[in-house]
Amino acid sequence: MEIRNIAIIAHVDHGKTTLVDRMITQTHVKGAEKSGEGGLILDNNDLERERGITILSKNVSVLYKGVKINIIDTPGHADFGGEVERVLNMADGVLLLVDALEGTMPQTRFVLEKALALGLKPIVVINKVDKPNCRPDEVQEEVFELMCTLDAKEDQLDFPTIYGSAKQGWMSADPQKPSDSIAPLLDAIIRYVPAPKVEEGTPQLLITSIDYSPYVGRIAVGKLHRGVLHAGDTVTLAQRGNVLKKCQIKELLTFEGLGKRSVPEVMAGDICAIVGLEAFEIGDTVCDAENPEPLPTIAVDEPTMSMLFTINNSPFFGRDGKFVTSRHLKERLDRELEKNLALRVQPGPSADSFVVYGRGILHLSILIETMRREGYELQVGQPRVVTKEVDGRMCEPIEVLNIDLPEEMSGKAIELATRRKAVMLQMDRRGDRMHLEFEIPSRGLIGLRNQLLTATTGEAVVSHRLKGFEPYRGPIESRQNGSLVALESGTAYAYALNKLQDRGAFFIDPPEEVYAGQIVGECSRDIDITVNVCKSKKLTNMRASGSDDKVILAPPVRFSLEEALEYIQADEYVEITPHAMRLRKIELDENVRKRQQRNGG
Structure with missing residues (x-):
């Protein structure tokens, strides 16, 4: 069977998960009707539904015209860079989904940059063309300019463009001629996304994700780069530091629709799940038992922020949590490290505290929110940015900050940003709104979003992405009130x-x-x-008037x-x-x- 592996790239709220849902329902995937009741099929985590963002990448597959299309839904937020890194390693092409009104946004750029660096060719999908005031042709130009800026190769710049509305369930090569389904997009995937490259040789599979089952424990997920794997095979697990371990594959699973199916063998190019491997990590390679040839491990963006996690020792300790000791806290953080690539944990200043490093406040707050819902009690300290020494100078993480807001409020936003050592790079009009772009230290972003929303009565749309480490920019004023x-x-x-x-x-x-x-x-x-x-x-016992x-x-x-x-x-x-x-x-x-x-x- 022919296979296509695609990842979907989009800014938060550009309709990525809705589009995947339409692809699932269009190809009549079993169980989709039940899963999608009252919400999106893929964003099935409570936090994802509440916030309207994708946090965890997910794998589904659809069968169209005899071709199996493995679809990987990626997080759109830069704070989940660890998830993005892993996902793109499994893809052979990407769908770049862009809002026909908003155009290219910072988080689109973040994931697209990584995809282009891996040599993946995009299919551009301009979504929401049913919106009033949409500008599909201008947006297509913006996408081309963005790719030029990101040093895309010749063949990557020669991308096909599909227009449509995922919400209304149609796609077309011409925005003026709506079709009655999303079939044109599925046809484009089969035509433009290359089949996985299959090399001759012994099996090689890079573990890029971890699944968990209460019955069989941890399950390794990845794309088989070459060779064939059989259920029952003895394989070598190649780990960091040239550690080699012999393991036996107890069961092989491939993705089918929204679930998995047990299969006797997996051919090169398919994404599969392996049951039976012991003590594996993301980035390990499953390879031949006799001639192990490991693949390069996954490189991940380094953390930019740290936070102290400690046990709850307040007078109200233990009132409504199930897990309250430092042992509980350590076990939970160790479990998170297994699947959260961008996270680091080090012992804290006291025996019952831990310093947790992540990609930003959102990345760390999602972990905290998940833990509290699982019944944990904990206390966390003030977020601190991670600094490092480069050529004898202290450097800090610098981010590119984008703010979209009504023109009359732009002065206030500029004042708030520059107070936090931001440097303006660009200011231009987009419709009836202004688009501002700054370079700002990561620590300057702490608390800035709330100030901007207050100053602009909730009108500002704020997003940011990491640029890199640059020399320290001096002290920034913090909260004024006690x-x-x-x-x-x-x-x-x-x-x-x-x-x-x-x-x-x-x-x-x-x-x-x-x-x-x-x-x-x-x-x-x-x-x-x-x-x-x-x-x-x-x-x-006295009453007085007015008291x-x-x-x-x-x-x-x-x-x-x-x-x-x-x-x-x-x-x-x-x-x-x-x-x-x-x-x-x-x-x-x-x-x-x-x-x-x-x-x-």
Whole structure:
């Protein structure tokens, strides 16, 4: 059977997962109707559905005109670069999906750059041509210019273009002549995506993904580069550091529709899953038992941000989590390392803490959010960027920041970005909106998105990608306001909060329980103030006119996890449990904090 392996590249929310869903339903894949009830078939992880982004790459296959098309859905966000690296190693061609109104966006560029470097030829799909004010011809020009900028080769620049609307379920070579299905796209895949190159020789399979089954344990997934694998074969597992291990293949699976099917053998070029390998890692090679020839391991973008993870030691420890000890935390992080390529973990300053390195706040916050939903309690410190020395100079990660917003708000955005050591590269008009491009240190991005959204009343569209490491750009001003810290543990009363409203904005509602050292609000000044929110009104047997007026409180500020991580200072933690998220001082005792301040700590 002929095979085509394709990866789909697109910016967040350009309709990539919807397009894959249409390909699945068009080719009548078994089980698709059930899986897609009430949502997208591929974004089946709760977090993916809530956020509308793809986090984990997934493999599905469809059969069209006797050709098996393996489709790999890739994450569109630069923070999931580890996922992207692995996925592209399995593909022989890519679909570059671009919104007909928005055009090429930063995350499109990030994945496309990697695909072009691997020599993959793209088929450009200009989606959402049913949108009002769309500009498919201009967008096609933008794609060509972007590829020239990314040093695409001659044959890569000679790309076919398909237009259509994944939502409405049609594709066509001409945007003015809609078809009645997405068949033109499937035909283009068969015509333009090359069949996998099959070399003669012994088997070679690079493990690019890990699956898990509660019955058989860890399953290795990858593309068989050459040779033939049979169920029951003895193979060599070649690992980093020239370590060779003999293993037996217990079962071979290929992807069929949304699931897998057990097969007796797999031919070169197909993507398959292997059951029976022991203690393997992503980047290992499955090769011949007698003459092992390992493939080069996968190179992954290095981490740009670190965060301290530690056990929850607050007074509310263990109230609503199942996994609360440092052993639980270590086991969970070790498990994540097996499949999350871009993650690194090192021991922290204390025995029950760990320093976790990732590709950005979103990358790390997805891990934290997943852990809290699994029943973990933990505390995390302020995100810090990773610096390194290059030619004797301290260098930090620099990102390219793109902001799209209404023209009248561009001045405010420029002011906020330049305050954080950003340098403007480009400013141009796109329709009725302005497009701004900056170079900015990664640490300058911490908390910037929230400020931009506030300043532009939610109108700004912000995205960024890593450019590289450049010399340190000097100190950046951080949060201006101090914290309101609870004086004692107890229940917060409306009476106390009402008396303190002039001190700042609160993060809590009465009758919420608080503990001493918990951050209950933001101070209106640039200092930390300790306040007693547990003070209740003393009752007397006397009544006075006007003393029992109804208390009117401003609604509390509620943070998302990313906002909380961006908000905290160096001496603060975010406490995360399955049902709560609190901000706190690392040192809960006010007297100890004052002593540390006096001693310059």
